[in-house]
Every structure is written in structure tokens, then in C-alpha cells.
Amino acid sequence: MSRRMLANSSAVSRLTLSRRTFVQGTAAATASLLLGPPAFLRGQNLNSKLNLAIIGCGGRGGANLSSVKHENIVGLCDVAASTVDRVGQQFSGAAKFTDYRRIYERAKEFDAVVVSTCEHTHAFATLPALQLGKHVYCEKPLTHSIWEARVIREAAAKAKVATQMGTQIHAGDNYRRVVELIQTGAIGPVREAHVWVSRAWGRQSAEDAKTHKDIVSVMERPAGSSPIPAGLDWDLWLGPAPERPFHEVYYPGPKWYRWWDFGSGTMSDLGSHWNDLPFWALKLKTPRAIEASGPPPHVELAPASMQATYEYDAREDMPAVKLTWYQGVNKPTIWTEKGIPQWASGVLFIGDKGMLLSDYGKYVLLPESNFKDFKPPEPFIPKSVGHHEEWLQACRTGSPTTCNFEYAGLLTEANHLGNVAYRTGKRIEWDSVNLKATGCPEADPIIRREYRAPWKLI
Known part of the structure; x- marks a missing residue:
């Protein structure tokens, strides 16, 4: 064997929130637009494919979607309408949203969710899926805070569904x-x-x-603002974060x-x-x-x-x-x-x-x-079998995932x-x-x- 060995590259509150309370508690001042068809594409008998809802379609979301696109993509959501429109061209039968909460109003129509929003909304997009008994893949880091991580851990333990955080190198x-x-x-x-x-x-x-x-790095919060990109729901993008004017130093990721x-x-x-x-x-x-x-x-x-x-x-x-x-x-x-x-x-x-x-x-x-x-x-x-595939297999069979x-x-x-x-x-x-x-x-x-x-x- 060579001297250098190279491997191949490759007590917190219990979660008793009702679905209605969640929707009311997190409702934004203005409901976002439903962009697509009035119903999810149905495909329960489509070659045993899973019905997936995708929350966050740009950036990492696009990469995650690419890894699961062989399944039945029934819903697409992104706070930028232009992103939903662009990605939706590949999945013409999928319902399109800018507000992920609208997806959870149709929970009977999908099996699992892929969450690729910004870090500060990970927990908000993930928790209702767990409460509804849906399998979840969430991009890293799992949450924005320690308390949120504990909430999600407890909810996942209670739900007993297939979960995976997006630390892809773990599969190497x-x-x-x-x-x-x-x-x-x-x-x-x-x-x-x-x-x-x-x-x-x-x-x-x-x-x-x-x-x-x-490396170009902003040193302080900008005093002014930038024009909000067409189709971006800035208030919804902010979500639970403190309000501030839109500026290009924050978006896109x-x-x-x-x-x-x-x-x-x-x-x-x-x-x-x-x-x-x-x-x-x-x-x-x-x-x-x-x-x-x-x-x-x-x-x-x-x-x-x-x-x-x-x-x-x-x-x-x-x-x-x-x-x-x-x-x-x-x-x-x-x-x-x-x-x-x-x-x-x-x-x-x-x-x-x-x-x-x-x-x-x-x-x-x-x-x-x-x-x-x-x-x-x-x-x-x-x-x-692959980081995403490991999760998809777990959704179907109950097999374990390594980044649950x-x-x-x-x-x-x-x-x-x-x-x-x-x-x-x-x-x-x-x-x-x-x-x-x-x-x-x-x-x-x-x-x-x-x-x-x-x-x-x-």
C-alpha cells in the first residue's frame, strides 16, 4: 500500500401546534399569489414515484431539485415569481407558488418536501411538514438558531418520517x-x-x-435601498427576520x-x-x-x-x-x-x-x-447510493438516512x-x-x- 492513502472523491416545549394555529400565526400581512394550476399534478401510480413539493427553487434549491427531478414534482415554490416561472417550464404540470404556506394547505397531495430557502426560514418551512407527517429534505444548516434546531429535532422524532440535511459530502x-x-x-x-x-x-x-x-465584503448596513427585483416578495423573503428595506447586498444568495x-x-x-x-x-x-x-x-x-x-x-x-x-x-x-x-x-x-x-x-x-x-x-x-437518493429510498422503505x-x-x-x-x-x-x-x-x-x-x- 502507498504511503499516502487516497480515498475516492466523491426540557423544551413539545410540539402541539395545530395546523390552523400555525397558518394563522405565521400569516404575512398580504397573501402571496398562487401562480399555477389550481391543483397539484397527481401521480401516485406513476411508476411508484414520490410526489414532491419543492420549497426554494433558485441557487441551492435548483441544485437540490436537479437531484430529485426524476420523481414526480407536484409543487414548486419560491419567493421570486420569476424563478418559479423559469423552473416551472421544466415541470409544466406542477402547481406554482410564491408562499410555501399555500403548499401545506394541500398536504394530501404530496409525500415529501425539499426545503432550500434561506437559513432564517428553514425551520418555518420544515416544521409544518413534520407536523403533517411528511418526509423532509432540508438544506444546511438545518436552522437559524439553537432553539429552532431543538424544535425540529423533537418534531422529527415525533413524526417518525424520513429526514435528511443537505450535507452532500457526507455521502462521499x-x-x-x-x-x-x-x-x-x-x-x-x-x-x-x-x-x-x-x-x-x-x-x-x-x-x-x-x-x-x-473577496468583496460589505462592512456596514447600507443606509439606502435598492429597487426590489420584479416579482420578488421582499416581505415574504424577510419572513420572521426584522424588517428592513430591500438592498442588493442581501439578495440574491x-x-x-x-x-x-x-x-x-x-x-x-x-x-x-x-x-x-x-x-x-x-x-x-x-x-x-x-x-x-x-x-x-x-x-x-x-x-x-x-x-x-x-x-x-x-x-x-x-x-x-x-x-x-x-x-x-x-x-x-x-x-x-x-x-x-x-x-x-x-x-x-x-x-x-x-x-x-x-x-x-x-x-x-x-x-x-x-x-x-x-x-x-x-x-x-x-x-x-447518493445523498439525495438515500433520502428518497428512506421515504419509500423506511431505511435509515445518515444525516437525519x-x-x-x-x-x-x-x-x-x-x-x-x-x-x-x-x-x-x-x-x-x-x-x-x-x-x-x-x-x-x-x-x-x-x-x-x-x-x-x-
């Missing part, structure tokens, strides 16, 4: 081989792990600007995710992909404590660069571990001192017997000289905790049962924020 062979190596002790017990990404989208420091000169009102920055976005690997391999769930550092937090904008360290207690057969996240210009000391290969983004596991460095498509055991005769275990995590909302909810909660520690500037001692940062009341409105009236989740 490389992650599976790394998980097998860590869990079979290839580098011994792991007590330290590091995750870094080079992306520097957000409010930039002077150091960010020097290192990432090609991914501009919005730099702003705390709509997203959570690089941490929750890329963290869903990169922290996924140690979360899976090290059997992580709930951190005991979190502390973060970076430039002074901004009230409106997520940072381009920062880092956060999580402390996890011992789990099953694994010892306590510290996991540190870095983004932008921040990197682990062992990286800056050239103690490991200079990969732009990566995951480093440090064990008692060596190290494992991985990215999306490859890994290497370090120091390589120590592992020249190493033989990896026989693969025991089955090859994925129980797993994804815990991962989302942990990622958001990094931002809580950063924004409060305090070490967080985390009370997971009560969703409280012990002794840090200023964290409360970040953990669970107030919604713009009349929007309510539960």
Missing part, C-alpha cells in the same frame, strides 16, 4: 474511510482535533483584506448569510460540511464548553475570520476531546509552523499513535513513515454554539437540557431570537 467514500480509521483506532485515542476552512466571507479585518484581496438576521456566517454554513467529519468519526453530540476568539463582534455581520474551541466529555469508548474550528486567516499552530501539509482547508485528528489529515476527497496518515506498512480495516460503512434530523440537529446546535461564544465574548458552559449558557444571560436572544410579528414557530 472518503469521509466513510476516515470514520472507519478513527473508530478502529488507526491513530489511537483522539484527544484533539482541528478543522479549518480558507473561506473569508463576512466582515473583514485588515488582515483578512490583505490575505483575501479578491449567498450574500444574505453574512448577516446575523438571515444567516450565521461561515461557521454554520461550511461548518455543516467540515465539522461533520469529526462529529461523525468521534461520535460527538453535545459539547460541555465552548470559547471563541476573533475580531470584536459586529452587531449586524458575521466575521470573515474567527475560531472556536469545543470541549467534549468522554463518549462510549472514546476519551474527552477538544475540537477547534478556524476560518479565514486563522489556522492551527501546527499548520502555520508547517508541521503538516499546507492544505487550504482540512480536518486534523491527533491521536496517541499518530495523526490523520483529511479534506473532502483524500486523507493521509502522519507521519507517513510510521504508517508505510499500515493496512486499513475492511470497509464496514456501506457505500452511499437527530444527527443534523445536534451538529447544527454545536455549530451555532461557536457563534454564541464568539458573539458574547465569553466562555460558554453549556446546559443542553435547558438550552442555557450558564451564567451568560446575554446569550439568550442568540439562542432563541424574537420573531417579527406576526411570525411564530410554535
